[in-house]
Amino acid sequence: MSGCEGCASASPDGTCTSSTGCDKPEDQKLKRTLGRIKHKIVVMSGKGGVGKSTVAANIAVALSLAGKKVGLLDVDVHGPSVPRLLSLKGQQPHIGDQVMEPVPWSKNLSVMSLGFLLQDDRQAVIWRGPVKMGLIKQFVEDVMWGDLDFLIVDCPPGTGDEPLSTLQTLGPTAMAVIVTTPQGVAVDDVRRSVSFVGEVGNRVLGIVENMSGFACPDCGKVHYIFKTGGGEELAKESGVQFLGRIPLDPAVAESGDEGFPFMKVHRDTATGKAMEQIIAPILALPDPPKA
Template sequence: MSEACKSCSSATKDGGCSSGQNPKTCGGKPEDERIVKTLGRIKHKIVVLSGKGGVGKSTVSANIAMALAQAGKQVGLLDVDIHGPSIPRLLSLQDAKPHIEPDHMEPVPYSKNLWVMSLGFLIPDKDTAVIWRGPMKLGLIKQFVRDVSWGDLDYLVTDCPPGTGDEPLTALQTFGPQAHAVIVTTPQGVAVDDVRRSVTFCRQLGNPILGIVENMSGFVCPSCKAVHNIFNSGGGEALAKEMGVNFLGRIPMDPEVVRSGDEGFALMKVQAESATALAFKKVVEPILALG
């Protein structure tokens, strides 16, 4: 264990590292020490991921972060979807710019206890394509941990792009084995097949899985109140049972989710007592139970 590790705030009495970093190497480079120091001030790291695109990970991430903030927690929301950063649009922060100093960046404040960081804040305009290979994406994600002044947080919620590639792999490896995964699917079999791989992915990395969320699960007709299972129903719950992980709940298809996202207001803020918002609150209960 290096001398830098011994003095690190994440060092434990038995020579380990509470941040999940390798105690033999985490003090080897100044940038690694900064990552360890940053993570040491964040109690819980929540990584939202899915093996399938189009299942609503960004919407789920934004509303989980909002619900945690509404519960009085200090929350960071990190968008590591390099090629399609959606969080700024979902929270009406498209024109926001982080304050940048030579040695650090300030996350963009959304409220008094919710802060956001995304590549969407840094690209010149909405039409700019980010054409990057793996090493550049890995470097940016680590920079968003190392150089962003997150401060003391109860939760850092990270929104990942689909799949089990560079971005979710880098996020989970940077946060270490204490980071918890929330896996999002939609009910239909074509989504469940891909999402099953996300469960295996997390297990191979050694990260605990908080559970599976079944998004777009049934549509409640606003006129007759009948439930129409457009994408079938129960696929996420069946997968959770099959894979031996918790089922966190169903989020129904709701036109208000689309409208709130397009207009830049998280549903948990504008319709906190709606059926869909209550479903999100149920999903968040096990996250709040982490302490």
């Protein structure tokens, strides 16, 4: 790992642009935190309503069930949904002197979200960009993540403050998993996410096509009632990996509402197998070289 990775003075290639070097205590603290995380994966989309948080939560759960040490960070400031998806609503992290302990979901999965810090989940968060940027950096460097195989970050839709701050904080080795639905109106917006990641200086790990076909709860088969293939076409056009497609499955919505991750209770279904196909290339990522 570059000595400047994650530093506020780092350029997209990880080199230092500061005239005074990287001696700030906060930069050193961030560097130490990132040095204990093997893989940083940001789940994002240019379009809202594509099931991005559900995909992020189930990727994190599946990796943890595979024996990996995983952190799940929810940086959707205005609509944090991870606490509900994992049945962690009402939980609070332990906050000490300049450190926070993430909320455990299991021995292998720890979670942090602004939703844990709001006294009322009906409370609107009305923050400008600099405040959100500061929170994201704090959630990375001040949370006691420990040694992780994967840090999965759930970003809000678009290419605004949150995904930009997240990628800049995590550094150039962070990779993006981009979620879309097959429809052209979604693919058009998601195409901008692909170019955004490249312009910031990061790599797209792959594209997921969500809500592709309908998983019939009666016969167990996937029926392609609506358009399919938009995400795969975008991957080919962009020269990035197509991770796979996930059908529209009523059980996915039900498990999310009830707080029981789909990949824990339904992994043997057609939808579960589709998600496993998406997770396989993530599990196969080689460990980065030691600094």
